[in-house]
Amino acid sequence: MTLPVLCPEADRNGALAAVEILQPRAVITIDSVKAAAIGAKTDLVKPLLVIDLGAHLTEAAVLANGCVIEARRTPHGTADLRTSITINSLIEYIRDMMADLLSHDCGPQVVDALERGPLLAGGGALLPAITYQLSKQLSCPVLPASGAYTVALRGATTIALAAHRHPSAH
Template sequence: MSTPWPPERRWTGLAVDLGSARTRVWALGGGMVLDVPTVTFPDAGPDRGPRTLHPFRRHAVDVAGTARMLDRLLRHGPPRLGRPLVVLTTPVLDGVPCRAAARAAVEVLRPRAVLTVPTARAVALAAREDLSRPLLVVDAGARFTETVLLVDGVVTDAQRVALGACGLDDDPASARLVDAVAAMVATVVDGDRTTAEPPAAARGVLLAGGGAVRPGFVRRLARLLDVPVKVVPAPDTAAVRGAAELLGSARRHPSSTGDVPAPVPE
């Protein structure tokens, strides 16, 4: 999906969700401008046809390939709009090298700055959840699923399993993922030794990602966990929409609007 870029020129921003299966970009004032497969097409040489490469994988980011993909898809946006602020979602357990590689890739957009937000926090923001209370977030992506505990909006624990929505077309695969999520939730809750444990468990689970659009998976998970399972509206795009919420907050900040109060004379 691609739509015209917004006419905003004074202040620009992009929310970017680089997934192993799909890449989504939300423009400040323009909504979703990109929702496409995460692939790139380098030259294959004279003797072979074009290859399709997947440049963004968990724990392995092809910086050049990801940058080439973003440049190909967005090259007509940033030059006209100026240097945007970029808010980039990052899975909790990808680690510092992977986050640094993702940040390096989005430099092709010539951003004025790049801010990162944990995907779980972005999901919670998209759902308008109360982050003053402990929250369990399950992000069932295409190939990986993360379970994260947020306390005061900060990640305090996380688990990951190499199973995702791509394998939910049959009952055995769905059952395996449900069992894996239940085990991760138990590990996160049992491992938490703060006062957050009972409220987080009682509040239930906030579910996002491609797995959340599979009703059978959601029902099985709710039965096994025996706690409420709340599906985020439009769960497959929740992360990029949550990052867009942060863009809106940044735009309203006095440092961006120019409405910085004058210092009070001593």
């Protein structure tokens, strides 16, 4: 099960309770940004910036050596484009998250990740205007994930299959 990286504990518990109704043998949770990176088959050793631009939430996270080291979120996503905000406003929220990440201890990893180019996942990556404007605002290439809408699901599937094949699972 993928969860937003900054998912509040109550939401996480609610999601786990919902899954428990299915009576699974086990539940594996993974941050959606990490699942997206795995699904995109990116090199997880080098610093990577993942921007998951969904319908109701946008998260940006810096991964280094496969671990999320810092993340930010905004409660705005592509669904808001129909009602309350513009693409430029959404890009500004993302730019503000990048500035905030740069001002923290992980700043050097953010710089390295920006030079590499952020991975854009979620439905927002399907909108060329967002990719173009984000690339312009961040002054770096923005790399939409292949199959960006389902990339986190592919990553979670990869993790689930690996766990199933692990000797301790038998």
